[in-house]
Amino acid sequence: MTTPRFFKAHGYTLHLVYFALSSLKDSEKRVERRVVLHLGHDVPKEVIKDNFYIGGKKMELYHQEFDHFILFNNRLTKTERFPRKVLEMEKDKLIYVDRTMPNWFDRVFPDLSKELKGDQF
Numbered sequence: 805m806t807t808p809r810f811f812k813a814h815g816y817t818l819h820l821v822y823f824a825l826s827s828l829k830d831s832e833k834r835v836e837r838r839v840v841l842h843l844g845h846d847v848p849k850e851v852i853k854d855n856f857y858i859g860g861k862k863m864e865l866y867h868q869e870f871d872h873f874i875l876f877n878n879r880l881t882k883t884e885r886f887p888r889k890v891l892e893m894e895k896d897k898l899i900y901v902d903r904t905m906p907n908w909f910d911r912v913f914p915d916l917s918k919e920l921k922g923d924q925f
Contacts, residue, residue, distance in 0.1 A: 806869060808866060818872070819871065819872045820867060822863050823876045823878035824876065824879075826879045831856045832852055863913075872893070872894050873891075873892070873893045875889070876888060891916075
């Protein structure tokens with residue numbers, strides 16, 4: 805039994821809020837910037853890589869086990885200074901999809917992208 809299923813079986817309502825970056829390089833730059841600005845500790849590149857790829861894959865595999873799921877584009881730019889909501893689901897029903905889905909979404913989350921384009925929604 806997965807952790808979400810365990811908690812749901814015990815009466816909990818589960819929410820997943822996922823902040824995504826467009827690439828492994830963006831993740832590495834985010835950590836480097838945090839360290840330079842003394843806002844956080846260094847993280848080995850292998851751990852950053854695992855967090856990026858394994859975390860994204862787990863989100864794709866398990867997001868439907870949550871009662872409420874929101875995905876944010878956390879790639880900040882000069883014009884986008886705050887995370888932007890790109891997707892929201894509640895109990896497997898699509899609540900919101902950003903009309904300007906980030907161009908990296910299909911590459912980073914291929915399974916979720918197929919799911920959104922399929923008959924399920």
